[in-house]
Amino acid sequence: MESFHAARAVAPACEPRLWSLPLLEASRERVLAGDLKSPLKRLLGDADLWLARSRKSDQLFTVTTKPATPSVTYSCSPHCFYSLGTYWWPNNATPDGLPYVRDDGLVNPDTFKYDSIPLSQMLFAVSNLSLAYFFTANRSYAAGAAAFVDTFFFNQETYMDASVGLEHSQAVPGVPNDDAGRGTGIIDAKDIAYALDSACLLPTDDPSWGAKRTSQLRSWMGQYWGWMNRSHHSVDEFSSTNNHGTWYDVQALSLALHLADAPSADFFAQHILSRISEQISSTGELPQETSRTRPLHYTWWDLQAFFEHAWMAQSRGVPAFNYTSPSGGSLRKALEWVLPYATGAEPFPKPELTPFDTGCFFPILRMAQRVWPEAAPKFEAALRQLPTDGMGYHYSDSPLNLIWPPLNATTPSAPGTAPLNASTPNAPVTAPLNASTPSAPVTAPSGPRPTAKASPKPSPMTALASALPLLRRRTGGGGPSCTAEEGTEYLGNDLAPPMPSAGADECCAACAAMSGCAFFTYEGGADEPRLARDDLG
Numbered sequence: 001m002e003s004f005h006a007a008r009a010v011a012p013a014c015e016p017r018l019w020s021l022p023l024l025e026a027s028r029e030r031v032l033a034g035d036l037k038s039p040l041k042r043l044l045g046d047a048d049l050w051l052a053r054s055r056k057s058d059q060l061f062t063v064t065t066k067p068a069t070p071s072v073t074y075s076c077s078p079h080c081f082y083s084l085g086t087y088w089w090p091n092n093a094t095p096d097g098l099p100y101v102r103d104d105g106l107v108n109p110d111t112f113k114y115d116s117i118p119l120s121q122m123l124f125a126v127s128n129l130s131l132a133y134f135f136t137a138n139r140s141y142a143a144g145a146a147a148f149v150d151t152f153f154f155n156q157e158t159y160m161d162a163s164v165g166l167e168h169s170q171a172v173p174g175v176p177n178d179d180a181g182r183g184t185g186i187i188d189a190k191d192i193a194y195a196l197d198s199a200c201l202l203p204t205d206d207p208s209w210g211a212k213r214t215s216q217l218r219s220w221m222g223q224y225w226g227w228m229n230r231s232h233h234s235v236d237e238f239s240s241t242n243n244h245g246t247w248y249d250v251q252a253l254s255l256a257l258h259l260a261d262a263p264s265a266d267f268f269a270q271h272i273l274s275r276i277s278e279q280i281s282s283t284g285e286l287p288q289e290t291s292r293t294r295p296l297h298y299t300w301w302d303l304q305a306f307f308e309h310a311w312m313a314q315s316r317g318v319p320a321f322n323y324t325s326p327s328g329g330s331l332r333k334a335l336e337w338v339l340p341y342a343t344g345a346e347p348f349p350k351p352e353l354t355p356f357d358t359g360c361f362f363p364i365l366r367m368a369q370r371v372w373p374e375a376a377p378k379f380e381a382a383l384r385q386l387p388t389d390g391m392g393y394h395y396s397d398s399p400l401n402l403i404w405p406p407l408n409a410t411t412p413s414a415p416g417t418a419p420l421n422a423s424t425p426n427a428p429v430t431a432p433l434n435a436s437t438p439s440a441p442v443t444a445p446s447g448p449r450p451t452a453k454a455s456p457k458p459s460p461m462t463a464l465a466s467a468l469p470l471l472r473r474r475t476g477g478g479g480p481s482c483t484a485e486e487g488t489e490y491l492g493n494d495l496a497p498p499m500p501s502a503g504a505d506e507c508c509a510a511c512a513a514m515s516g517c518a519f520f521t522y523e524g525g526a527d528e529p530r531l532a533r534d535d536l537g
Contacts, residue, residue, distance in 0.1 A: 012134075013204045013214060016197035017257045017312060019403060024201075027405040028135055039401040040135060042393060047132035047141055050125045054144035060151040061118035061125070062158035069114075070173040072098065074180040079161040082168045082181075083116040083188055084108065091174070098174030115160075116169070116188045122152045123194050130198035135402065142208040145198060149213065153195075153220050162220045165227030183236030186228075190247045193254035196221060218259065225255050229264075241278050242288040243298065246305035249275065253312050269316035272309045273323055280329030284337030293353040299338050300360050306331055307367050321371040335368055343385040359388035362395075366404035376407060 015021055030036050053059040064078045070090070074082065089108050090097030129145040132138065151158050169185025172178040195217060204211035228234050228251075237248045249268050256264035279286055279302065289298035310320035310331060324330040340346040342361045365383045369376040389398035 012200050013202070013211070014200040014258075016200045017254045017315075018191075018194055018197045018308065020311075021200075023405060024131075024134060024403065027402045030405060030408075031135055031402075036401055036405065038397040039399050042397055043128070043135065043399040043402060044132055046399070047128050047144075050128050050148075051140060051144040054125070054129070054147040057151075060148060060158075061122040062151055062155075063115040063118060063160045064158050065118075066114050069168075069171070070097070070100075070110075071168075071171045071180045072174055074168060074171065076164060076168060077161065079159055080164045080168055081115045081119070081160055081166055081188075083114045083170055083185055084111045085170045085172045085178075085182075085184075086111050088172045088175075096174075099179075100173045100175060118152070119160075119189060120191070122148050123191050126198045127194050130201045131399075131402065133203070134201040139203065139206055139208040142202045142206065145202060146209050146213060149195065149199075149217065154216060162223035163227060165224050165231060167227070167231060167233065169233075181233065183233035183240075184244065186233055186237045186251070187244055187247050189224075190251045192221070192224070192251065193258055196255075196258045221255060222259055225259055225261070228252065228255070243302040243305055246275055246279070246302055246309060250305050250309050250312075253309065257312065257315065266316055269313035269318045272306070272313050272318065272320045273325070275306070275309070276320065276323060276329055276331065277325035277327065280325065280331070280334050282328030282333075284329070284333030284335070286334060290350060293351075294356065295350045296338070296341055296348045296352050296358070297354075297356040299334075300342070300356075300358070300364075303331075303334055303338065303364055304360070306334070307364050310371075311367060332372065335364065339382055343382050344387075345385075357388055357390055359386040360390035362386060362389040362398065362400055363404055366400070369407055380407065 012021060016024075027036060031040055063081050066078075066082060069082055070084075071082075076082070085100070086108065087102050088100040089103045091099060091101050125148045126145045129141045129148070133141040133145070153159055153162075166181070166186050166189055168181035169188045171181045171185075199209075199214045199217050202209040202214070204214055234248070237244055238252075239245070240248065249271055253265060253268040255261075256268060279288055281287055286299050286302050289295060289302050292298045310318075313320045321331055324333075338361075341348045342358045344358065362383065365379045365386075369379045372379075384395060386395065389395060389400050391398065391400070393399070
């Protein structure tokens with residue numbers, strides 16, 4: 001209990017943007033009063049595993065351990081971020097395997113060798129450890145977060161080059177314009193501002209973290225923000241009219257707020273109104289997402305981005321939660337439209353290609369309770385009907401209860417936002433760094449692979465190019481390029497071969513310990529984790 005009292009006396013160094021500081025402080029007070037014991041136990045159990053990992057140099061995360069890349073035009077130092085297009089495979093019809101072609105069923109296991117996995121795992125670790133420090137004032141957790149941050153961002157041998165940003169993300173080797181990277185890949189770093197949120201909770205007056213490290217991290221993020229403001233990839237991704245565009249705005253707004261870029265923060269906060277108008281129908285349906293083969297899943301995915309975006313936009317005076325577009329679409333309608341499907345009260349009217357845990361709606365419903373208090377009892381009832389919290393925890397045990405505490409008379413309703421489920425630390429990864437890489441090759445279906453389809457690159461939004469000079473149009477280039485087909489989800493997202501397990505609980509733990517594992521099947525003592533690459537469009 002002494003550590004909790006110490007935690008209460010520590011004032012955060014800055015204001016988190018993706019988390020809500022008033023809600024975190026309310027949770028801490030409830031912990032001091034003996035409430036929220038199960039969520040705290042879950043959080044600290046995970047943090048202890050991350051802490052143990054932070055003390056082993058080969059268990060930290062870096063972009064410098066990747067193998068050689070297959071991209072023809074890629075030329076960058078080992079410190080550059082690189083990721084492969086998930087559904088693109090070497091071409092069986094050519095001697096060198098180029099250009100890569102899209103396979104409609106399978107994730108290329110080579111994608112797990114590159115840098116999207118280290119980035120996401122580092123963010124999981126730092127988020128978990130910083131929250132553990134916030135609730136306990138145990139500076140060992142701060143030191144653990146520092147180890148992950150130093151390795152990924154600062155150490156001379158292992159740092160990621162911020163000035164190159166995600167220029168080489170989601171590459172499609174051998175495909176003109178996309179061989180060394182494309183705009184789609186910016187979503188790989190959609191949660192990067194959680195590192196800055198975490199820094200706000202960590203002690204600037206102690207060597208376990210220190211003010212200098214926070215300053216260095218802000219400087220690194222400033223360089224990365226500079227890359228976002230000058231890369232043609234940003235214009236491509238901003239121009240997306242589905243969840244990719246929404247997630248781009250979330251990333252941009254969170255960074256602009258942290259870095260005190262007021263003009264950009266105002267622009268991206270206001271821009272959510274345009275996103276609502278173009279994506280949400282008068283009934284509340286999100287047609288760009290329900291046209292997919294996993295329509296309920298992608299409705300949640302886009303709504304999560306919308307709610308995070310809207311929550312942050314409140315700090316700039318944009319009332320997105322109460323906005324109705326000229327065509328009648330709104331965030332309230334979108335939630336009301338999907339709610340009976342999320343709770344299981346009604347079957348979703350379209351088939352879902354793969355199982356989906358509707359517990360992922362947990363943080364959305366908690367946000368909804370605060371922005372529409374008159375409907376709070378309805379949303380609380382819906383919360384209790386969810387199968388999990390989206391991370392495999394029961395409603396009452398979920399660490400999300402610390403981030404979005406259950407409503408009571410003293411819980412504040414304040415601007416801020418909850419972390420995305422995918423960013424909130426699941427059970428820590430305790431296996432080696434490459435544990436997510438399938439141990440056996442995933443083979444494609446028999447017969448010829450499909451031919452890559454040529455399509456023009458999306459044109460930059462005229463309004464963006466004129467209203468926000470930070471994002472610049474690409475000059476020259478142009479022409480057709482081969483891209484993953486918009487709005488399509490592909491089959492075969494197996495994360496690993498079946499693994500012997502003693503029971504379903506052990507299966508759940510195995511899945512939770514793997515980055516990207518969305519669900520598992522349990523049959524006769526073996527579990528087969530599956531990957532749902534929701535972030536790849």
